[in-house]
Amino acid sequence: MNIIVCIKQVPGTTQVEIDEKTGVMKRDTGSAKMNPYDLYAIETALRIKEELIDVQTTAITMGPPQSEAVLREAYMLGIDHGILLTDRKFGGADCLATAYTLSQAILKIGLPDLIICGKQTTDGDTAQVGSELAEFLELPHIACVLKINSLTNRSLEGVMDLGDFTQTVELPFPCLITVDKEIYEPRLPSYRKKIATRDRPIQTLSFSELPDQNPVHYGLDGSATRVMRVFPPVHHKQNQIFEGTPDTLASEISKILIKMKVL
Amino acid sequence: MGGIYIHPEKISDFEKVKNLCPFGAIEVSPDGTIQINSGCRVCKVCVKNGEPGAFEYREDVISATDKSEWQGITVLGEFLPSGEYHPVIFELLGKARELADKVGFRVSLVLIGNEIPAIPNLFWSQGADQVFVYDAPLLKYFDARLYADIVEDFALKQKPSVILVGGTPAGRSLAPRVAARLRTGLTADCTELDIQPNSDLDQIRPAFGGNIMAHIRTPYHRPQLATVRYKIFSPGQPDDSRDGEWIYCDLPDGLSASIKHIASTEKPKVHNIEDSDILIVAGRGFKKKEDLILARQLADELGGELACTRPLIEAGWLEPRRQVGLSGRTVKPRLLIACGVSGSVQFTAGMKSSEMILSINNDPHAAINQIANYSFIGDLYQIIPALLKFIKNGREQ
Numbered sequence: 016m017n018i019i020v021c022i023k024q025v026p027g028t029t030q031v032e033i034d035e036k037t038g039v040m041k042r043d044t045g046s047a048k049m050n051p052y053d054l055y056a057i058e059t060a061l062r063i064k065e066e067l068i069d070v071q072t073t074a075i076t077m078g079p080p081q082s083e084a085v086l087r088e089a090y091m092l093g094i095d096h097g098i099l100l101t102d103r104k105f106g107g108a109d110c111l112a113t114a115y116t117l118s119q120a121i122l123k124i125g126l127p128d129l130i131i132c133g134k135q136t137t138d139g140d141t142a143q144v145g146s147e148l149a150e151f152l153e154l155p156h157i158a159c160v161l162k163i164n165s166l167t168n169r170s171l172e173g174v175m176d177l178g179d180f181t182q183t184v185e186l187p188f189p190c191l192i193t194v195d196k197e198i199y200e201p202r203l204p205s206y207r208k209k210i211a212t213r214d215r216p217i218q219t220l221s222f223s224e225l226p227d228q229n230p231v232h233y234g235l236d237g238s239a240t241r242v243m244r245v246f247p248p249v250h251h252k253q254n255q256i257f258e259g260t261p262d263t264l265a266s267e268i269s270k271i272l273i274k275m276k277v278l
Numbered sequence: 279m280g281g282i283y284i285h286p287e288k289i290s291d292f293e294k295v296k297n298l299c300p301f302g303a304i305e306v307s308p309d310g311t312i313q314i315n316s317g318c319r320v321c322k323v324c325v326k327n328g329e330p331g332a333f334e335y336r337e338d339v340i341s342a343t344d345k346s347e348w349q350g351i352t353v354l355g356e357f358l359p360s361g362e363y364h365p366v367i368f369e370l371l372g373k374a375r376e377l378a379d380k381v382g383f384r385v386s387l388v389l390i391g392n393e394i395p396a397i398p399n400l401f402w403s404q405g406a407d408q409v410f411v412y413d414a415p416l417l418k419y420f421d422a423r424l425y426a427d428i429v430e431d432f433a434l435k436q437k438p439s440v441i442l443v444g445g446t447p448a449g450r451s452l453a454p455r456v457a458a459r460l461r462t463g464l465t466a467d468c469t470e471l472d473i474q475p476n477s478d479l480d481q482i483r484p485a486f487g488g489n490i491m492a493h494i495r496t497p498y499h500r501p502q503l504a505t506v507r508y509k510i511f512s513p514g515q516p517d518d519s520r521d522g523e524w525i526y527c528d529l530p531d532g533l534s535a536s537i538k539h540i541a542s543t544e545k546p547k548v549h550n551i552e553d554s555d556i557l558i559v560a561g562r563g564f565k566k567k568e569d570l571i572l573a574r575q576l577a578d579e580l581g582g583e584l585a586c587t588r589p590l591i592e593a594g595w596l597e598p599r600r601q602v603g604l605s606g607r608t609v610k611p612r613l614l615i616a617c618g619v620s621g622s623v624q625f626t627a628g629m630k631s632s633e634m635i636l637s638i639n640n641d642p643h644a645a646i647n648q649i650a651n652y653s654f655i656g657d658l659y660q661i662i663p664a665l666l667k668f669i670k671n672g673r674e675q
């Protein structure tokens with residue numbers, strides 16, 4: 016059985032801010048990490064590998080060359096193969112173009128039995144790429160899987176989160192799932208595996224190796240959405256500021272609460 | 279190829295240029311050549327803030343849909359296994375009506391399920407002109423691929439310009455499939471929507487995982503898809519004089535389920551923070567889990583619930599259902615007291631419509647001050663105990 020896990024490198028800090036005066040966005044670009052939700056996707060693949068015999072796991076990521084780091088991390092966790100999908104032509108991709116590019120890479124290396132994605136990324140935060148990928152590959156999918164009840168070589172039974180209720184379904188392979196944090200507790204990277212996989216190669220795929228050679232299906236050209244502009248959030252509330260000793264402030268607060276009839 | 283193009287001759291300081299890109303996508307090689315790598319998100323900050331002419335944005339229009347063929351705004355409604363409509367429908371209808379009136383569009387609602395109760399008046403008064411119902415035993419349980427087949431059938435026949443989908447777990451699983459099927463754009467978790475006279479939808483959402491907003495359009499594709507979380511918009515004023523058309527649709531040929539339904543289970547009912555009139559929100563101003571007792575006591579005294587920001591959930595201090603914000607719950611209580619909360623966009627997106635917002639924060643420049651009605655600048659470790667004492671004394675008198 017083959018499993019592909021889709022992972023992404025995201026900024027280590029969420030502190031991107033726009034300087035209101037200069038309009039410059041500031042971010043500490045030095046630190047980058049694996050999308051935290053994707054650790055659960057990797058963990059799910061590894062648990063399945065431990066449960067069934069003859070399971071091969073592959074992690075794939077699309078991003079700039081330095082995203083290789085998340086594939087190395089996947090190796091340290093126990094993933095067997097890593098694929099880095101990188102090309103300047105992929106730059107500026109929205110979810111549609113990202114999912115399409117991933118689908119082309121997966122067709123190139125061969126459709127697995129199961130594809131696992133994280134529920135969402137912490138930078139894009141759209142939770143769209145997984146479902147769009149399933150659609151491009153014409154696979155059934157379920158999102159926000161909380162639990163895998165059982166598993167055979169032909170199908171899995173999983174529980175998906177639908178808000179106030181859950182739905183348990185049987186999903187035939189090949190299929191795609193996106194997993195929620197409740198599914199398993201991710202393991203920590205192993206130093207032993209780090210040493211053992213130090214020289215393990217990472218396969219790189221670029222535009223020229225993908226089945227669809229029409230460049231307009233990738234990157235910005237292949238994207239349907241356009242960022243018109245980015246700007247700092249604006250607020251309109253009338254604000255009154257109080258300063259003083261804790262007792263004065265507490266008494267001001269209680270005045271408001273009394274006026275609101277909360278007290 | 280569309281993207282950012284560099285004119286190196288117009289750049290005087292190569293070191294400075296590297297830091298221009300918030301995504302680190304500008305690479306300067308040791309030999310002085312400069313290029314943009316695949317990390318580029320085309321946010322155009324380099325075009326705006328770089329030296330004049332140094333960075334150029336080029337866009338190739340590959341194929342543009344004829345916008346005049348796509349008219350109307352559609353809301354994709356969710357019908358719950360409990361036999362009820364998901365209330366986000368009414369919020370989306372209100373917004374759809376407002377947008378439609380600006381450009382002279384009709385508003386339609388699509389319902390997919392089995393044994394859907396027909397309560398047309400409810401939808402007319404909330405803004406719908408037409409309701410399209412796909413009702414069949416096969417459609418009883420949510421199945422993203424199967425439901426996408428239905429939405430595709432509807433979209434190709436009715437050609438709506440805009441499709442709004444509730445940002446519920448089911449909506450967020452279905453909408454991307456529909457977008458990919460129709461090869462069009464989808465913007466997740468919009469917090470504001472507007473429409474241009476040429477029917478381009480203006481979509482605003484927090485972006486790039488930071489304290490910034492992005493304005494997004496789908497300029498060449500139709501339909502334009504957007505998801506909006508529950509309680510971001512308010513339902514419109516009901517208008518009982520309105521009328522509409524209730525239409526049962528035939529299922530497209532060759533439809534089949536992609537997954538096998540085994541069970542639907544209602545989650546145990548818990549008291550949700552969304553249902554509370556008064557919320558005390560704890561942020562990272564609290565230094566230890568034990569200190570939350572202060573916020574909890576205040577909540578108890580005021581008859582409210584304790585809620586929190588995301589870092590506290592990540593630290594495991596409280597249950598995830600207590601998280602306020604874009605990736606948590608959207609709340610609109612009568613009173614919200616934010617204690618030690620900085621007021622990031624992701625947080626405020628989930629609470630800024632609260633009726634009365636108080637903030638206790640020792641930083642006079644915290645962003646929360648911009649949305650709070652009243653800000654109290656000081657140490658929560660001193661103010662909350664003083665307030666608790668005040669309340670106690672008041673009660674004893």
Ligand SMILES: Cc1cc2nc3c(=O)[nH]c(=O)nc-3n(C[C@H](O)[C@H](O)[C@H](O)COP(=O)(O)OP(=O)(O)OC[C@H]3O[C@@H](n4cnc5c(N)ncnc54)[C@H](O)[C@@H]3O)c2cc1C
Nearest residue numbers: 561562563587588603604605606618620624639640641658
């Ligand atoms: C994709 C994405 C989605 C997100 N979704 C959410 C979400 O849904 N909800 C959410 O909350 N966050 C969300 N976040 C995180 C968000 O960006 C912020 O990091 C978070 O809201 C900050 O929480 P905070 O205000 O508690 O902490 P901080 O930003 O650290 O602020 C703490 C505040 O406490 C004040 N303070 C410190 N000590 C004291 C004291 N003794 N007395 C009084 N004040 C004190 C400080 O001045 C500061 O203003 C999201 C982030 C991303 C990237």
Ligand SMILES: Nc1ncnc2c1ncn2[C@@H]1O[C@H](COP(=O)(O)O)[C@@H](O)[C@H]1O
Nearest residue numbers: 021077132133135136139141142143144
């Ligand atoms: N560039 C990428 N490369 C590989 N997988 C990705 C990429 N972007 C998103 N994904 C996968 O899609 C999931 C949802 O991402 P998003 O739609 O960006 O929230 C992630 O958790 C990953 O599993």
